[in-house]
Amino acid sequence: xxxxxxxxxxxxxxxxxxxxxxxxxxxxxxxxxxxxxxxxxxxxxxxxxxxxxxxxxxxxxxxxxxxxxxxxxxxxxxxxxxxxxxxxxxxxxxxxxxxxxxxxxxxxxxxxxxxxxxxxxxxxxxxxxxxxxxxxxxxxxxxxxxxxxxxxxxx
Amino acid sequence: xxxxxxxxxxxxxxxxxxxxxxxxxxxxxxxxxxxxxxxxxxxxxxxxxxxxxxxxxxxxxxxxxxxxxxxxxxxxxxxxxxxxxxxxxxxxxxxxxxxxxxxxxxxxxxxxxxxxxxxxxxxxxxxxxxxxxxxxxxxxxxxxxxxxxxxxxxx
DNA sequence: TGCTGATAGACAGCATACTGATCGTCAGTG
DNA sequence: CACTGACGATCAGTATGCTGTCTATCAGCA
Numbered sequence: 001x002x003x004x005x006x007x008x009x010x011x012x013x014x015x016x017x018x019x020x021x022x023x024x025x026x027x028x029x030x031x032x033x034x035x036x037x038x039x040x041x042x043x044x045x046x047x048x049x050x051x052x053x054x055x056x057x058x059x060x061x062x063x064x065x066x067x068x069x070x071x072x073x074x075x076x077x078x079x080x081x082x083x084x085x086x087x088x089x090x091x092x093x094x095x096x097x098x099x100x101x102x103x104x105x106x107x108x109x110x111x112x113x114x115x116x117x118x119x120x121x122x123x124x125x126x127x128x129x130x131x132x133x134x135x136x137x138x139x140x141x142x143x144x145x146x147x148x149x150x151x152x153x154x155x
Numbered sequence: 156x157x158x159x160x161x162x163x164x165x166x167x168x169x170x171x172x173x174x175x176x177x178x179x180x181x182x183x184x185x186x187x188x189x190x191x192x193x194x195x196x197x198x199x200x201x202x203x204x205x206x207x208x209x210x211x212x213x214x215x216x217x218x219x220x221x222x223x224x225x226x227x228x229x230x231x232x233x234x235x236x237x238x239x240x241x242x243x244x245x246x247x248x249x250x251x252x253x254x255x256x257x258x259x260x261x262x263x264x265x266x267x268x269x270x271x272x273x274x275x276x277x278x279x280x281x282x283x284x285x286x287x288x289x290x291x292x293x294x295x296x297x298x299x300x301x302x303x304x305x306x307x308x309x310x
Numbered sequence: 311t312g313c314t315g316a317t318a319g320a321c322a323g324c325a326t327a328c329t330g331a332t333c334g335t336c337a338g339t340g
Numbered sequence: 341c342a343c344t345g346a347c348g349a350t351c352a353g354t355a356t357g358c359t360g361t362c363t364a365t366c367a368g369c370a
Contacts, residue, residue: 007267010202010219011308014277015180015195017293020220020308022177023327024300025170026356030328031303040170041356047165058318064165065175070357072320077355094318094365112162122169125299130292137281137289138172144280145179148186150358153166153175178357181326185358196326213348225327227350232325249335249348305328 028121032114036107041066042078043115046108049084049100056095062154070151083107183276187269191262196221197233198270201263204239204255211250217309225306238262 010016029040044064049055055063061071075098078084083104089095100108123131146152165171184195199219204210210218216226230253233239238259244250255263278286301307 007202007205008271008274010199012290012294013270013274014290014293015184015273016199016220017290017297018173018176018180018277019195019199020297020301020304021173021293023220023304023306024297025173026327027304028300029170039355040174044165044171044174047162050162056318065171065178067357068319069321069359070355073355089318092318092366096319115168116163118170119163119168121303122173122296122300125295126292133288134292134296135167135169135172137285137292138169138176139167140280141277141289142172142175142179145183145277146175148276149175149178149182151178181357194325211348222327223349224329224351225325228325244348247336247348251349 025118025122029115029118032118032121033111036111036114037081038107038111041070041074043111045071045074045078046083046100046104049098050105050108053099054087054097055099056089056092056097059155060098061151065149065151065153067151078104180273180277184270184273187273187276188266191266191269192236193262193266196225196229198266200226200229200233201238201255201259204253205260205263208254209242209252210254211244211247211252214310215253216306220304220306220308222306233259 026040029043033043041064045060045066048060048063052063057071057075058068060066060075061068064071066074075084075086075096079086082101084098085101086096086098089097123134126134181195184198188198196219200215200221203215203218207218212226212230213223215221215230216223219226221229230239230241230251234241238256239253240256241251241253244252278289281289
């Protein structure tokens with residue numbers, strides 16, 4: 001970059017490209033999953049619950065990399081749709097333990113092929129080698145900056 | 156991926172990683188620029204206006220890769236802060252032409268070093284070669300999926 | 311047992327995104 | 341000139357994401 005360029009081009013800044021990538025990823029997801037009335041974030045919560053049931057909301061939020069102030073409404077919407085259930089914790093009555101309903105499990109199974117297509121479409125512009133390289137670099141960028149987010153991934 | 160793995164791990168899905176990267180990018184931006192009361196999106200709008208003045212809101216939104224329904228409120232907040240001004244178009248009275256005020260230009264100059272630091276911090280986990288590779292791949296992914304977004308970049 | 315600090319969850323308020331509708335203006339045509 | 345279709349801007353409604361605050365509850369300790 002020569003001295004003649006006073007400021008970096010907006011479209012070459014990683015922050016801007018990441019923002020556009022996120023818009024694209026959400027858009028493709030909603031397109032592929034429009035028949036299920038499901039958002040990417042809601043899918044993430046359901047996918048976490050598939051791995052482990054009866055998580056309290058804070059733990060659930062951490063595993064899905066969600067902010068604790070966001071998880072409440074999200075879980076409420078999932079409950080309204082009948083995909084999860086909340087029970088007050090027995091050992092700690094502050095906690096609300098969240099788990100998938102049978103409808104939620106069934107729905108996850110059904111939606112999975114669409115979610116796989118989302119990832120395919122996202123990476124479509126890259127060939128096999130490039131996809132592996134891109135994913136490895138992106139994963140490292142995210143992992144090593146994990147603590148810079150208010151909603152860092154945990155456990 | 157063997158048959159034993161029924162579904163891809165959430166944390167290996169590009170969509171999820173991109174979402175986390177976006178959270179991190181915003182968080183770092185707000186941290187570096189907290190003294191300026193400026194968001195990444197607001198910065199993008201100001202940076203576009205630095206390149207070309209008196210853009211109507213639709214064109215401005217396209218160049219900053221913003222949705223047309225988002226640009227209104229955004230521009231309003233920037234106007235309240237005194238960084239831009241809006242005038243009704245002379246040739247086409249439907250348009251509102253947006254341009255930087257002197258305060259807006261000065262503010263952009265002042266904030267630029269902080270914005271550069273954001274990009275440095277984001278790419279910190281990668282070495283020089285890896286940064287170039289990552290940026291090239293990310294740019295291609297975004298460009299070739301451009302039309303999948305409701306707010307594709309134009310011009 | 312009663313006090314204190316920490317934690318889980320909820321909430322208010324703001325900014326970004328998107329869907330879909332509406333309103334005013336423009337431009338081309340009969 | 342009136343009609344029609346396209347376009348710029350706005351708005352209502354919903355979802356995510358953040359800051360900051362509050363309440364209920366818990367856990368440790370005097």
